[in-house]
Amino acid sequence: MFELFYEPYYNFTSQFLQDNKITVFISKSCEPVGFIKDLISFTDSLVDFRFKIVKKSKNAEITFSEQQVVYGNPDYLGVAIPNYDRWNLVIKKSAGVYKQWAYAHELGHALGMEHPFDAEDGDVWNYSTTDDTLMSYEYRPSYNWFYRQADIDTITGIWNY
Numbered sequence: 001m002f003e004l005f006y007e008p009y010y011n012f013t014s015q016f017l018q019d020n021k022i023t024v025f026i027s028k029s030c031e032p033v034g035f036i037k038d039l040i041s042f043t044d045s046l047v048d049f050r051f052k053i054v055k056k057s058k059n060a061e062i063t064f065s066e067q068q069v070v071y072g073n074p075d076y077l078g079v080a081i082p083n084y085d086r087w088n089l090v091i092k093k094s095a096g097v098y099k100q101w102a103y104a105h106e107l108g109h110a111l112g113m114e115h116p117f118d119a120e121d122g123d124v125w126n127y128s129t130t131d132d133t134l135m136s137y138e139y140r141p142s143y144n145w146f147y148r149q150a151d152i153d154t155i156t157g158i159w160n161y
């Protein structure tokens, strides 16, 4: 998997919580929408704030969309682009079996999660392997392309006080 992630914006997270909710826009280009809604719903169940799906992208703090080519590079499956206090998550339309992973992975970035190979900062990945997280590029479950326990622990650790 190839994708981009700009410099981590971990400070942005507090802005999400000013109103105790994250607004999400799902573009009509996205499919399957059911998976994205399940992903958001499950993530919502992990955290103390609420996700709210909105009808207009301008009202969204996280925007999901799909494109034929992501960020001008045919090798990218997805990209998480921070834009001030917002995130644009763009997934390759033809990502196939990787698409659900790409959605969950990019949402992970928007929630402050990093790749396990970004371990120079010495945080949670010290005792993990790349199989423990969908933030790994080597993540290859045979089924259920979804959060692993380390992902759940990370999300709850970042967001719940």
Ligand SMILES: [Zn+2]
Residues within 6 Å of the ligand: 003, 004, 005, 105, 109, 115, 135
């Ligand atoms: Zn990534």
